[in-house]
Amino acid sequence: MDLMEKVTSLCKRRGFVFQGSEIYGGFGGFWDFGPLGVAVKNNIKNLWWRYFVTVREDVFGLDSAIIMNPKVWEASGHTGSGFADPLRECRKCHHRHRQDDLVEDKCPDCGGELTEEKKFNILVKTYIGPVEDQSCLTYLRGETAQAIFVNLQNILDTFHPRLPFGIAQIGKAFRNEITPGKFLFRSREFEQMELEYFVKPADDQRQFNQWKDYCLKFLQVVGYKKGNLRYFDHPKEKLSHYSKGTTDIEYNFPFGWAELWGIARRADFDLTQHAKFSGKKLLYQDLVTNEMISPYVIEPSVGVDRLFMSLLLDAYTEEGKRTFLKLSPLISPYNVAVFPLVANKEELVKTAREIYLNLKKHFSASWDERGNIGKRYCAQDEIGTPWCVTIDYATLEDGTVTVRDRDTTKQERVKADNLEKYFKDKLKERIL
Ligand code: ATP
Numbered sequence: 116m117d118l119m120e121k122v123t124s125l126c127k128r129r130g131f132v133f134q135g136s137e138i139y140g141g142f143g144g145f146w147d148f149g150p151l152g153v154a155v156k157n158n159i160k161n162l163w164w165r166y167f168v169t170v171r172e173d174v175f176g177l178d179s180a181i182i183m184n185p186k187v188w189e190a191s192g193h194t195g196s197g198f199a200d201p202l203r204e205c206r207k208c209h210h211r212h213r214q215d216d217l218v219e220d221k222c223p224d225c226g227g228e229l230t231e232e233k234k235f236n237i238l239v240k241t242y243i244g245p246v247e248d249q250s251c252l253t254y255l256r257g258e259t260a261q262a263i264f265v266n267l268q269n270i271l272d273t274f275h276p277r278l279p280f281g282i283a284q285i286g287k288a289f290r291n292e293i294t295p296g297k298f299l300f301r302s303r304e305f306e307q308m309e310l311e312y313f314v315k316p317a318d319d320q321r322q323f324n325q326w327k328d329y330c331l332k333f334l335q336v337v338g339y340k341k342g343n344l345r346y347f348d349h350p351k352e353k354l355s356h357y358s359k360g361t362t363d364i365e366y367n368f369p370f371g372w373a374e375l376w377g378i379a380r381r382a383d384f385d386l387t388q389h390a391k392f393s394g395k396k397l398l399y400q401d402l403v404t405n406e407m408i409s410p411y412v413i414e415p416s417v418g419v420d421r422l423f424m425s426l427l428l429d430a431y432t433e434e435g436k437r438t439f440l441k442l443s444p445l446i447s448p449y450n451v452a453v454f455p456l457v458a459n460k461e462e463l464v465k466t467a468r469e470i471y472l473n474l475k476k477h478f479s480a481s482w483d484e485r486g487n488i489g490k491r492y493c494a495q496d497e498i499g500t501p502w503c504v505t506i507d508y509a510t511l512e513d514g515t516v517t518v519r520d521r522d523t524t525k526q527e528r529v530k531a532d533n534l535e536k537y538f539k540d541k542l543k544e545r546i547l
Pocket residue numbers: 258290292299300301302303305307374375376377416417418419420421422
């Protein structure tokens with residue numbers, strides 16, 4: 116089994132990710148997150164929100180509607196050819212393939228001859244209103260970014276920020292991808308964490324460099340292995356006409372280096388488009404010079420699901436007979452697991468339950484009393500729990516418990532009364 120298969124199977128077996136609508140045979144490009152998957156996703160989103168909104172004084176949060184006025188997508192260029200993927204159809208089996216996925220000039224499924232490239236719009240259509248015709252046609256958002264642009268004036272009017280400042284949003288996005296696949300890498304419903312950072316045009320390059328750096332540092336806090344992340348600068352000739360440059364942070368996936376996080380210099384393209392289509396001025400007034408500025412935008416945009424998958428791939432470790440997920444304790448589904456040494460000794464279970472319920476007030480804690488300790492360690496290792504606490508006979512005598520570390524398997528005795536501080540110290544974050 117290769118790494119992708121191992122991680123995909125672990126995700127299902129342990130309750131991280133299930134195929135969407137599985138009992139009906141699934142539905143291509145849609146996934147459901149089980150109890151452990153939700154926990155990891157929430158940890159990712161909370162950490163991102165913390166570093167991109169809470170610890171900063173220049174970023175404002177937003178949670179906009181998924182369905183917007185269809186004019187938004189006309190203005191952004193998504194309903195034209197701008198957001199369309201170049202596709203080629205096989206003349207024999209009629210399968211469609213993304214041009215950028217093709218290695219050879221023939222159909223990867225049947226070897227048939229391919230048509231010329233055609234653009235295919237990947238926005239998901241829906242109808243809002245009494246009839247299903249053109250007048251009621253709209254779209255599920257293909258990215259969260261556009262809602263930020265259309266709310267700029269609201270943020271300016273209510274919070275009066277000075278440039279540079281940003282607006283951040285986490286939310287679902289939908290794309291009718293032609294070739295969903297590679298597990299969560301390309302799905303049709305996914306979540307994005309996006310920031311639009313508005314700057315004075317002259318400050319654009321400097322801010323772009325800073326955000327590239329900040330995003331990479333964030334990934335280091337999240338705990339990737341060294342050497343599995345790199346920058347990739349998009350070649351000038353492949354950039355959209357308005358773009359001043361885009362750099363991706365790529366991850367070394369089992370199928371090769373691929374985009375994890377896109378950081379784009381979008382200049383004032385989006386704001387001028389929305390100004391044109393809405394008839395509203397979307398300008399910033401400089402408080403000192405009174406000059407009206409059309410701010411430039413830096414856009415760091417990353418997918419939660421793609422990040423999730425890359426983190427699990429990165430953390431998957433086999434050492435001898437042991438398999439464990441070396442996830443950062445900030446990301447793992449549980450911070451700690453608590454066990455009574457044996458399940459049939461009332462006093463042990465009672466003390467262990469007390470310790471567990473107390474830890475649960477401060478940490479995400481899991482309880483396990485099935486099988487023997489070895490099996491329980493094994494199960495916790497596989498889901499990435501960094502510490503296991505065992506309550507044994509010595510606990511009843513001297514009030515200490517065993518704390519076992521996932522990565523080193525080393526054990527130490529800690530006073531049960533000190534556990535809260537012990538784990539809080541271990542979980543202390545590095546602030547960027
Ligand atoms: P790609 O070239 O892989 O289609 P993109 O350049 O269209 O990606 P963006 O529009 O820049 O992607 O989206 C920003 C981020 O959203 C990506 O870096 C990725 O992490 C995530 N993302 C985009 N499309 C998908 C998808 N279909 N499934 C999961 N995540 C996605």
